[in-house]
Amino acid sequence: xxxxxxxxxxxxxxxxxxxxxxxxxxxxxxxxxxxxxxxxxxxxxxxxxxxxxxxxxxxxxxxxxxxxxxxxxxxxxxxxxxxxxxxxxxxxxxxxxxxxxxxxxxxxxxxxxxxxxxxxxxxxxxxxxxxxxxxxxxxxxxxxxxxxxxxxxxxxxxxxxxxxxxxxxxxxxxxxxxxxxxxxxxxxxxxxxxxxxxxxxxxxxxxxxxxxxxxxxxxxxxxxxxxxxxxxxxxxxxxxxxxxxxxxxxxxxxxxxxxxxxxxxxxxxxxxxxxxxxxxxxxxxxxxxxxxxxxxxxxxxxxxxxxxxxx
Amino acid sequence: xxxxxxxxxxxxxxxxxxxxxxxxxxxxxxxxxxxxxxxxxxxxxxxxxxxxxxxxxxxxxxxxxxxxxxxxxxxxxxxxxxxxxxxxxxxxxxxxxxxxxxxxxxxxxxxxxxxxxxxxxxxxxxxxxxxxxxxxxxxxxxxxxxxxxxxxxxxxxxxxxxxxxxxxxxxxxxxxxxxxxxxxxxxxxxxxxxxxxxxxxxxxxxxxxxxxxxxxxxxxxxxxxxxxxxxxxxxxxxxxxxxxxxxxxxxxxxxxxxxxxxxxxx
Numbered sequence: 001x002x003x004x005x006x007x008x009x010x011x012x013x014x015x016x017x018x019x020x021x022x023x024x025x026x027x028x029x030x031x032x033x034x035x036x037x038x039x040x041x042x043x044x045x046x047x048x049x050x051x052x053x054x055x056x057x058x059x060x061x062x063x064x065x066x067x068x069x070x071x072x073x074x075x076x077x078x079x080x081x082x083x084x085x086x087x088x089x090x091x092x093x094x095x096x097x098x099x100x101x102x103x104x105x106x107x108x109x110x111x112x113x114x115x116x117x118x119x120x121x122x123x124x125x126x127x128x129x130x131x132x133x134x135x136x137x138x139x140x141x142x143x144x145x146x147x148x149x150x151x152x153x154x155x156x157x158x159x160x161x162x163x164x165x166x167x168x169x170x171x172x173x174x175x176x177x178x179x180x181x182x183x184x185x186x187x188x189x190x191x192x193x194x195x196x197x198x199x200x201x202x203x204x205x206x207x208x209x210x211x212x213x214x215x216x217x218x219x220x221x222x223x224x225x226x227x228x229x230x231x232x233x234x235x236x237x238x239x240x241x242x243x244x245x246x247x248x249x250x251x252x253x254x255x256x257x258x259x260x261x262x263x264x265x266x267x268x269x270x271x272x273x274x275x276x277x278x279x280x281x282x283x284x285x286x287x288x289x290x291x292x293x294x295x296x297x298x299x300x301x302x303x304x305x306x307x308x309x310x311x
Numbered sequence: 312x313x314x315x316x317x318x319x320x321x322x323x324x325x326x327x328x329x330x331x332x333x334x335x336x337x338x339x340x341x342x343x344x345x346x347x348x349x350x351x352x353x354x355x356x357x358x359x360x361x362x363x364x365x366x367x368x369x370x371x372x373x374x375x376x377x378x379x380x381x382x383x384x385x386x387x388x389x390x391x392x393x394x395x396x397x398x399x400x401x402x403x404x405x406x407x408x409x410x411x412x413x414x415x416x417x418x419x420x421x422x423x424x425x426x427x428x429x430x431x432x433x434x435x436x437x438x439x440x441x442x443x444x445x446x447x448x449x450x451x452x453x454x455x456x457x458x459x460x461x462x463x464x465x466x467x468x469x470x471x472x473x474x475x476x477x478x479x480x481x482x483x484x485x486x487x488x489x490x491x492x493x494x495x496x497x498x499x500x501x502x503x504x505x506x507x508x509x510x511x512x513x514x515x516x517x518x519x520x521x522x523x524x525x526x527x528x529x530x531x532x533x534x535x536x537x538x539x540x541x542x543x544x545x546x547x548x549x550x551x552x553x554x555x556x557x558x559x560x561x562x563x564x565x566x567x568x569x570x571x572x573x574x575x576x577x
Binding site for chain 2: 106185
């Protein structure tokens with residue numbers, strides 16, 4: 001049965017207030033259309049996680065939809081510190097979110113453990129650092145230290161994570177949810193498979209037969225997927241390999257706008273609340289920034305040999 | 312004797328100091344900016360068999376311009392392998408295959424501990440910083456860690472406000488007590504004034520070389536602990552003509568490295 005719905009329907013049906021979301025992306029394939037829809041629908045008290053968060057997490061924190069953040073990192077990359085993140089932690093604007101601090105090794109390992117039904121997983125990092133001295137909402141379950149039952153060595157254990165929902169953006173998927181990516185992976189696959197259910201946002205919907213021409217690219221099987229949304233340019237201002245480039249000009253505009261509370265609010269009013277969906281967003285982008293700027297983001301084509309699975 | 316042109320900038324000198332830390336055949340885990348430039352200078356000069364990877368999942372990228380982040384689109388086409396964080400940070404770093412890791416920090420202390428989490432009290436920070444990202448595992452698990460920092464009494468510290476990434480923690484033997492793998496840890500702190508190395512007996516950084524436009528006194532004045540000085544202390548070797556050629560003509564023709572001058576690396 002087809003699972004194709006609009007983003008509005010997918011978010012309304014599957015994102016619950018107070019829920020725990022893994023949101024994939026690594027500048028590469030950030031599910032921005034979904035994030036805007038979450039903000040538009042005024043979701044509340046979310047717990048969010050991903051390794052290396054960026055402008056999308058900053059925006060959700062500034063918009064007030066986040067209560068808790070299982071974190072490794074948040075910045076605007078080339079454009080410096082996350083303004084909304086700083087205001088939340090330093091000044092409680094719009095409110096102070098709770099942060100549980102991990103790393104780009106331990107968090108993906110926790111998601112991997114969740115995806116495999118392991119209760120916890122040993123990691124070789126965090127030892128000797130102050131990351132062990134700060135605990136937030138996970139309390140004593142943030143980590144445990146044991147003597148290894150195998151060789152007696154001091155070992156840090158971190159718990160498996162089981163997000164209620166993962167939202168990922170991919171290049172292509174079929175109508176049932178088999179989702180395929182190429183390019184930088186980040187922790188997208190581990191996060192999606194750790195979650196109880198998955199929303200797949202994609203640049204294009206393809207046939208089941210097309211998926212079968214290169215099945216090694218599939219990172220999530222259809223039985224985990226509850227909604228498929230065809231959302232071209234769904235990762236903008238992030239990028240999708242083979243489709244469009246990262247939009248540095250827009251990234252700079254976000255940094256400038258989010259530098260003040262008023263500027264951030266105006267940005268949301270224009271780009272999130274001021275449009276109904278991603279189609280209107282792209283139309284507004286073309287009107288405002290001009291078609292040449294939009295066109296310049298489109299990827300060139302550079303094909304290798306097609307793969308063949310024939311025998 | 313190598314030919315040393317005199318028209319180099321401070322960021323170029325720093326990039327070359329980083330390059331000289333890399334040995335042929337090293338597996339190097341890089342971020343953006345200095346680390347990538349250093350590792351690539353090394354590849355084009357004395358270490359052609361060094362290999363680079365980015366934590367986001369990329370191995371042996373062939374970018375056509377300097378990457379602006381470890382998720383940059385230019386890292387994708389031409390890479391030898393693209394996987395996930397679990398491949399790079401799990402299989403290769405935690406698996407023990409990474410020889411060199413590059414780190415920078417808003418605050419670095421005399422034991423090579425790095426703070427990228429918060430300035431001031433963690434509970435009520437003066438400034439909330441990005442957090443660990445890949446820094447803590449790189450500092451914990453790479454065999455040789457190269458730290459790049461600004462050299463003043465605010466950026467360098469007797470003790471960082473928050474140990475995001477462990478160096479020698481509170482002195483020699485501490486890493487071992489915490490169970491971090493043997494023969495790992497900070498190798499060097501490269502600043503805009505000097506190159507500091509670590510006394511393995513105490514875990515403390517000392518002055519190894521000072522850059523050509525500064526002096527031992529100036530370096531010590533700008534270091535907030537009683538900086539020990541190597542017996543064989545000398546001036547830092549300036550960039551060679553070949554290193555500068557690689558940097559300017561091949562790696563960074565648009566001179567993006569000059570952004571570091573605006574960030575204080577002068």
